[in-house]
Each structure stands twice: as structure tokens, then as C-alpha cells.
Amino acid sequence: MNILPTLKCMTVAAAMLASTSVLAYAKDITISVWSGGTGPNDTYRLDAIEIAAQQLEREAAIRGEDLKIKVEKTPYSDWESFKQALTLAAEAKKAPNIVATGHEDIGPWSQAGLIVPIEDYVDLDSWPLNDIYENLMEIASFNGVVYGIPQDAESRPMFFWKPHMKAIGYSDADLDALPQKIQDGGYTMANVLEDAKKMQDKGLVQPGYGFYPRTSNGPDYWQFYTSFGGTMEEDGKLVFDKAAMTRAYQFFADAVKDGVTKKNHIGMPGDQWWKEVATGKAGIWHGGTWHYARLVKQEGLTNFFDNVVFSLMPAGEGGKANTLTHPLVYLLTSGHEKEDTEIAAQLIKIASEPRINVLHAVKSAHLGISKAESEIDLYSSDRWAREATERLLPFANAMPNNADFGTYWNIMWKGLEASWTGAKTVEASIGDVEAELKSTLGDKIIIR
């Protein structure tokens, strides 16, 4: 009988021991995640990590670990202040654990040691990473190492305002066939300017609104270079194709000369641009797949498909119809505890789960990252997601991951701006671009 108290004692002691062992397992981890270009439609870039954290906590609980993950989310609506904040934070060793940014940052950031390869932390052959489109995984790699996991995909189409197109003589059937015609090269950049002019001459749109491009620098402008036969990179070396760039610059100079694009178009207020393309003030314009979300949700263009046709960027002289995909990638930054980075990598992996990623894709009108995602009802029943994926994604190029691409980009943009605004002739711009590329990049760029 007197063994009972001893037993009781032992039980209590065992229980206490057990509880301490549980306590020893209890882990509180804070994972911070920042994302650029994140407006009200793109919140799932961050929320997905939070959802993933809940899932990982459950998985840990089943393994008997008490894991608590707090996700700190910081969205930046634009890119410039985001990149400024992130690079400076990283230099000060205060970078967040996870960052969702454009894939082109992988080049400079990996060279600077700001990011660590995700392939060191996750099994790329396991679900859901093994289902992500191969070309997107390539875009998330640099120097043969997989640094990031694609967060979304997109494409950048040309848009046509249907009522105006009809008014200049296109029938409904013509408009339905237009995307295919553009893909086959039957409708070119020259036709864009022609039709824009016709719309203006008929008084459908005001002067300067026929062709209404993006109002600021962006990856979009590389599409024009591609349309006119340019190549951005070959075998790891940047390429400046003078003839193709001349034709691309000339296209904008001609648009201004014909009066279909405004000379001072660059730098106009973005909000005004959105309102105008959503209300038929512009004839033809270009943008991204995610524009659909903003046009429909924020700008009130609910009958989008009745008013707008979208297609690949038409071919120009010497080139092919194309589009550009500029996937965002989740990257892991350096300088954190290994354990935290491991958890962050797990979160990225879980956030790439089709069911989670599809929330972002459909809400923000981006494109899915994996085959399985396109089969989820939410995605496949969304007309925009389905049509944009089929029509655009197979023809998408991407900007190269190259540490010097940013420098090339700045110089290219400066030249385009100069020929667009008439500050320089196209020939003079090209000459200056070539001179500056030679002096800044030297033999890191092939000039031909």
C-alpha cells in the first residue's frame, strides 16, 4: 500500500519531466517577409506565407513539436522604395527572412551575398516544387543554382479598345481572330500605329491617345526590342543589338511624329492613365495580365471582355510576336540563423502549393506557376486566367538574370526616353547608348 505515494510522486515527476521536454521543444520563431509592387490585389504574396505558417505549425504538432511561427508582413506598393529599403536594410544586416521581388534581382543580390540559394534548403524534386513550370524555375536560377521559387507568373499583352476598333472597320469576327493573326505575324507594330492614327483621324480618341503606352520605365519596354528582333542575353553575356534597338526607338519616335503618342507621355500621373484606359479614352495600349484585376475591380470596367481584346505584342520588322513574363520570386536572405532560414524555406515551399498560390493568381490576375494550379476550379473557371495562360504564356520571354542587366536597362531606358521626347534623334540616342555601354560594361556586353 505504501508504494502508492511513491508511485504518485514518480508520476508527478514524470509528468513534470515530460512537460519540460515539451517546453524544450516549444519554438517561437518570427519570420519577416517583404514584397515589392504589392497593391490591394496582391496581398496574397504575403498572406500565402502566413497560411503556410499555419500549415507548418500543424505539421510540427503532429511530429510532437510545439512550433509557433509569427509572420511579419511588409508590403511595398511600388518598386523603387522597396528596392531601396531592402538593399539598405540588407547592408545593415536587417533584411527580412523572405523577400518577394522581381527575378532580375537574383543576379546582383547573389553576387553581393544578400541572398542564399533556396536549393540548399529544400528538395526541388518534392511536391509542389517538382510541378512548377520548368522555364519559371530557370528564371529563378542564376549561375546554375536555384536561388528562388517563382511566386507568380504573368505576361504583358497589347490591349485594343473594341468599340474603337469596330469604328475603324474591324468586324467582331476580325477582332476575335486578331490575337491569332498577331501571333502569326499578320498584324504588326506598323499596323498598331496605322490603326491608332485612324482612330484619331476619326475623332474617336484625342490626339496622343491612339497608342497609349506605359507611363514609366518597366520591363515592358524590352518587349519592343524583342519585337524588332533584339536579344537581351546570349550564353551568359548581355547583347545590345543596335539595329533592333534602333527600330524599337524609331517606333516610339514615329508614334510621336504621327501624333498617336504624346511626346511628354512618360511621367504622366499613373492614376490618370488607368482611368483613361478603363474608359476608352485610349485606343491601343499595353500592360500586364494583372491589369485585368485593376481594370475590373478598381477602375469599374466590369464588362472587360466586351470592350477589350488582348494579344501578344505584335511583331515588328526583324522580329516575332512575343510577350515578356516577369515572375516574382520568393528569395531567402542571408545573415539569419540557419534554423530560421530553414523554416522560411519550408514556408516558401508550402506557399507554392497550388491551392495557396491560386489565391494570388486569380485575385491579382497573375498567371499560375504550376500545371496542377491550372487545373484547380478557381483558376480554370476564371476566363481571364485561362485565356491569358493559353494565349500568352507559351510565347513568353524573360529578362536575363545578370548582375549587369540593371546597368544596361538604365542606359537603354535613358536612350529610349531621349528619342521619344525628341531630346535626341534616334541615331544620336543609339550612338550615346553604345558609347555608354562600352564605357560602363566593356566586354561584359556584346554590341553588334
Added chain:
Amino acid sequence: MKTSRMLGLVMIAPAAIMILLFFLMPVVLTGVFSMTNMTTATGISGGAYQIAPHSLNDLKSAMPEIAEQMSQPRYTIDEVGLKAVEGLGLDPGIATELRAKHMGEVFPSRREVERMIKGLDQRPSTPDVKKISEQFNRSVVNSRFSSKEELFSVLDTLGFTLTDGQKNSVADVTYTGWNWTTENFSRIVSSPDMARVLFNTLLYVALVLVLFNTTYAMLLAIWTHYMPSAPATIFRSIWLLPRITPVVIYVLMWKWLAWDTGFISVLMGKFGYEPKNYMLDNAYNAWVFVVLINGFIGASMGMLVFSSALKAIPKSQFFASEVDGASRWQQIRYIILPQMRWPILFVTCYQTLSLLASFNEILLSTRGGPGKATEVWSLAAYHTALNNYAGNLEYGLGAAMALVLVVIGIVLSLGYLRIFNYGTLVSRPLIED
């Protein structure tokens, strides 16, 4: 005497430290940065050594054989690796199976060796797979070393026999950090864009300074001098509003004025003109707005300085001149202006420096556009070093641009002192001698 000097030094120490940290250090650091090729890619705090495929490309032309050896497949199942795996404290069956089935196999990539490891009977967890694969890594490609010595020692252990010269060339092409260079300055001198930006800057400073900060400010001071005091005070206070309104709101009001749907567009619409963005419509308009936005702020400062200087002129001089029948213009020309040399020098000098360095109003209103029409030097330096869409922040070049601005500022100040004959302005008054 000595102790009071010491005390003085002690008293001033906190302020001196502040000045050193917040005034002198930034300038010194700008000077240091300007002599480097620092960018986002090189980082600020120093680099590492990384044998990436592109650095191997660079090596190929100089030492093709070594470059070829370095790019050889990286994962080899060998005895050294197996011993290391045994030391990891994992299931012993893993090493045994690897030894028995895979000894001597070579894999070109991490992914492939990991696929093999995952196929083992004792399938390890993902973190363990990563640990095991690392033990068989027999290549330096993509590895990152924090120092030259570390790089060389790994090259030695991997059996590369390199001369010191070769080692140094390998170190040079694989270094990811920044180097000392004077290239930034040659880029500034040779670039036609920089010349354009410099011209913009001079135009901007000259227009705002001459039209508003001095001339208009002087006019305001003289007008209010001849006004009754109550309306003069009200008038001056109104002119202070642009300076005391937060700059973001102040510029936003200008934008409202100039937008497509703004006041000017609505007004001109009544006369049948199409609405347009008047501020960014063309370079000429943008300049008018930039000068007005800055001028209205700048005029108030000169007005205050000149008004108080005017107050200091003895009233008797005005009375005497009026007795002599002097006109207003004669009073201004022969009494006011000669005594305003010092305040004019001060305002000119001070405002030149502040205009050279200021870009916030331009950033908020035109962002340097349309095109690069209103991009001034300080804004261009900011765009280059700290704010750039493509994300490649060029700290070195930006710092060099900022340094140029410092030099221009110093040269101009010295020039002003000479023109206004600073020596006589501060010479001891004869009366006290």
C-alpha cells in the same frame, strides 16, 4: 587660463562629436565611396570570392586548362566523403550502402547526387540529404569564400597546383566586392547626359536665384518697406506660407493646379482648350513650374533678410534724401542698394548652396521629367545612388556625383566672396581704431 581652455574643449566636445559624426563623416564617406565601383551587386561592406560560371568564362581566356578543371563535375562518391558521412552521426546503413553501391560515381550537379541519396534504402530527411551531399562536393563552382586564403586552401586541397600569379588572377576574377577606381569621374566627364544634367542644374539655380531668391525678394522687401506697417506685415506673412506649408502638400497643390482635371485645365476648357497636364506637357512648362514652385519658397527667405536689413538703415538717411528731393528710385539706387551688399551676398551664397543640393520639390513635382528635362544634379545623384527602378543602385557613381556638387558649391562660394569683396565687408570699423 589653461583650465578654462580645457573646460571650453570639454564643453564643446558633445557638439564636436555630433559635427564629426553627422557633418564631416558623410562628406568623408562620400569622398571614399566616390573612389570605388560600389553598387548593389558589389555590396558596401566588402565582398567574397565566388567561382561562378561567369568568372570561369573570364578565366578561360587567361588559363583555359585550369578553368576547364574547375568546371568539372562537382560530386564524387569517394572514401573521404564516406568517412565524413560516417562522422555525421546518421544511420550507419547510409554510408555502408553508399560504399557498396555507389563508390566512385560522379554526379554533375547537386540535384542529381541528391536524387541518388534519396533513393537509398534508408531514405534520409531533406536536411540530412543536404548534409550528406555536401560531403561529396569536390568542386569549387558556386562556393563562396570569405577570404583569399580560404579560397586558396580549398583549391589546394582539391589538388589544383597554381602559381602565385595564377592564384591572384583567380582571386581577381572571382572577387564579388568593390574595387578602388577613378572611373566614376571619367564617366562623369565623358557622358553627354551628365553635361545635360549639369546644364539643367545651372539653369535651375540661376533662374530661381536671380528671378526669385534675390530680385523678387528685394522687390518684396522694398514694397513692404514703403507700405504702412499693418498691411506690410500681412503681406509678408502671406509670402511666408509656401515656406511653412509642408513641402509634400505644397507641391500637391501645384499638381492639382496643373493636372488634366486641375484648375488650369478647367479654366482653359472654358475657352475651348483640351484639358492636359500643364506641368508635364513639355519641357518648357515643366521648367516654368519648377522655377515657380521653388521660387515662391525661396523668395520669402530673401524678403525676411532684406526687410530686416532695410529696417537697420537709419531713418534719417531717408528723411534727408527726401529733403533733397530724391525720388523713390533714387532712394533705392543710392541709399538702399549700396547698404544691401552684405545681405545680398549672404542670400546669394546661401541660396546657391541650398538650391544646388535641393531636389525634393522637383522629385515631388516632375520627378525630373518630362524625359529628363528637369533632372538636376542632386536629383540625378539620388536616382543613381539610391533610387532606381532596375534595382542596381550605383553607390560609387552617385557618391562621385555628390562630390562634384560639393566642389562646385565651394568654388561658387569662394567666387561670391571675391565678387562682393568680402575682405572690406568684414574689415574692422575705422571708428574703433
